[in-house]
Amino acid sequence: MDLLTAVAVSMLPVSRLKACAAFKELRQAEEDRALECVLDLTGVPSETPSGRAVAVAARTAAAEAVAAGAALGFTPVPIRDPRYPALLSCITDPPPVLWSRGDLACLGAPCVAIVGSRAATPYALQVGRRLAAELAERGIVVVSGLARGVDSAAHEGSLRASGSTVAVIGSGLDNIYPREHDALADRITAQGLVLSELAPGAKPLPEHFPLRNRIISGISLAVVVVEASDKSGSLITAACALKQGRDVMAVPGSVLTGRNRGSHSLLKDGAKVIESADDILEDLGWRTPASIGSSTRITASKSLSSDPLLRKMEIGEIYRLDDLVEATGTAASKLLPRLMELQLLGHIEAPGGGRFVRQAPFPLS
Numbered sequence: 001m002d003l004l005t006a007v008a009v010s011m012l013p014v015s016r017l018k019a020c021a022a023f024k025e026l027r028q029a030e031e032d033r034a035l036e037c038v039l040d041l042t043g044v045p046s047e048t049p050s051g052r053a054v055a056v057a058a059r060t061a062a063a064e065a066v067a068a069g070a071a072l073g074f075t076p077v078p079i080r081d082p083r084y085p086a087l088l089s090c091i092t093d094p095p096p097v098l099w100s101r102g103d104l105a106c107l108g109a110p111c112v113a114i115v116g117s118r119a120a121t122p123y124a125l126q127v128g129r130r131l132a133a134e135l136a137e138r139g140i141v142v143v144s145g146l147a148r149g150v151d152s153a154a155h156e157g158s159l160r161a162s163g164s165t166v167a168v169i170g171s172g173l174d175n176i177y178p179r180e181h182d183a184l185a186d187r188i189t190a191q192g193l194v195l196s197e198l199a200p201g202a203k204p205l206p207e208h209f210p211l212r213n214r215i216i217s218g219i220s221l222a223v224v225v226v227e228a229s230d231k232s233g234s235l236i237t238a239a240c241a242l243k244q245g246r247d248v249m250a251v252p253g254s255v256l257t258g259r260n261r262g263s264h265s266l267l268k269d270g271a272k273v274i275e276s277a278d279d280i281l282e283d284l285g286w287r288t289p290a291s292i293g294s295s296t297r298i299t300a301s302k303s304l305s306s307d308p309l310l311r312k313m314e315i316g317e318i319y320r321l322d323d324l325v326e327a328t329g330t331a332a333s334k335l336l337p338r339l340m341e342l343q344l345l346g347h348i349e350a351p352g353g354g355r356f357v358r359q360a361p362f363p364l365s
Contacts, residue, residue: 116150136163
């Protein structure tokens with residue numbers, strides 16, 4: 001499926017979430033009429049004069065957006081592209097295309113989101129920076145929303161630790177919001193990635209931010225909430241994470257004000273208490289590359305004969321992440337760390353696009 005079609009679908013004047021969900025479910029035989037099929041599935045009959053006019057307008061707008069993005073140095077990544085994040089492709093309503101500025105390799109690394117209050121206390125800012133720095137030191141990409149408060153503190157913490165960070169925004173990449181974060185976005189571009197599902201020129205409208213939250217959680221293995229009131233937008237990200245099967249974690253705070261009621265509500269509902277990056281990684285069952293030394297490699301190799309994931313994979317066959325989720329009954333957020341570990345051990349190759357190939361045989365018991 002070509003780039004222009006994916007961009008055109010993302011620009012249809014219909015419910016964005018419905019269009020994204022319809023686009024994901026298209027069969028290969030429908031790809032030649034993808035735009036028309038999405039229109040039909042979202043209640044706009046494509047064979048009517050008005051439907052045809054909508055399709056023409058979307059294709060024209062898509063061509064203009066691709067040209068504008070190229071002139072600005074933005075890279076569009078359609079969902080069929082090998083660089084598209086595997087975890088995001090597994091959600092119900094993944095964006096047909098992502099617009100990027102920076103290092104796309106970040107999308108192939110394990111990511112953890114840190115979100116929280118815009119009007120953050122000094123405590124929350126310190127915690128956000130420290131958690132992000134600790135994750136960066138362990139090779140984890142920190143994801144957040146470039147907002148004031150905890151989001152920007154998380155980005156800063158990762159950058160100061162010489163780590164990679166991804167900022168997902170609710171506007172076009174040429175309309176950074178808030179404006180005072182222009183310089184921060186430039187630093188992230190140099191050391192990480194700025195990402196949006198919205199084409200160049202899109203304004204930071206209020207309705208865009210709840211939509212971008214599903215991307216923050218969608219590309220992440222877990223979402224950590226730092227200081228959220230009972231009406232915080234961070235709770236929308238947490239809700240998206242739960243819907244997508246991601247882990248939700250929270251940092252406890254003071255009970256003397258209402259600033260932490262949202263976070264504490266998550267903890268009461270079973271979210272893991274987070275005090276350090278090691279708490280996050282422990283809950284994910286994730287071991288960083290540095291922890292996989294030669295002795296660990298030998299031990300792991302000996303246990304592969306009973307590995308339930310490798311038993312589901314034939315040597316040389318290509319599997320999508322969705323396929324392995326269905327075959328193993330394991331959530332994508334839990335499966336991906338194991339796939340990455342097996343890749344580090346040399347038993348799996350990841351050619352991109354959420355695809356995995358088993359490389360090395362192991363003796364079956």
